[in-house]
Amino acid sequence: MSGVTSMSRWSDENGGLDFGLLALRLMLAAAMGAHGLMQVFGLFGGPGMAKFGTLLQGYGFSRNIEFLTWLTGITEVAGSVLLVLGLFTPLAAAGLLGVGISAVKAKWTGGFNPGAGYELELVLAVMAFALLFTGPGWYGLDRHTAWRRKPLGYAVGGLVLAVGGAAAVGSLF
DSSP states (O other): OTTOOOSOGGGSTTHHHHHHHHHHHHHHHHHHHHHHHHHHHOGGGOOHHHHHHHHHHHTTOOSSHHHHHHHHHHHHHHHHHHHHHTOSHHHHHHHHHHHHHHHHHHHGGGOSOTTTSSHHHHHHHHHHHHHHHHOOOSSSTTTTSHHHHSOHHHHHHHHHHHHHHHHHHHHHO
């Protein structure tokens, strides 16, 4: 039986891991993608661009608010689409991690307080961080890429990109 190739990922030794990574990717994509659609287009009862800009100003952002609203919304939506597909996962996870870092920093003074704090943003950022270091798993278009087989180098590059992006948002906006 050692020469037989399994047709099912469930019977392989990493099948559960790959399914878990798929679930993690899809949940992060659903949460961040819906949030981006709420911000940019006002879908799902969201605030839309103008109200989201006002919210960002309330968190201390004071310059280029319109650009920041677009940047945040498009990063969330595009990163989420890429995660659903399992395509360019390090880039998608880095973008969502950068947004998460910025959101946690903006809400930091609210503490770990349901409704006013940063706990949801922290969980989403950690999910993006985990995907950055694990890769997409088998169930994604990235399954035959170097960043799926050996994600560490790409993860470090993505981490630098995420932290650098969050720092740039903090200083430019």
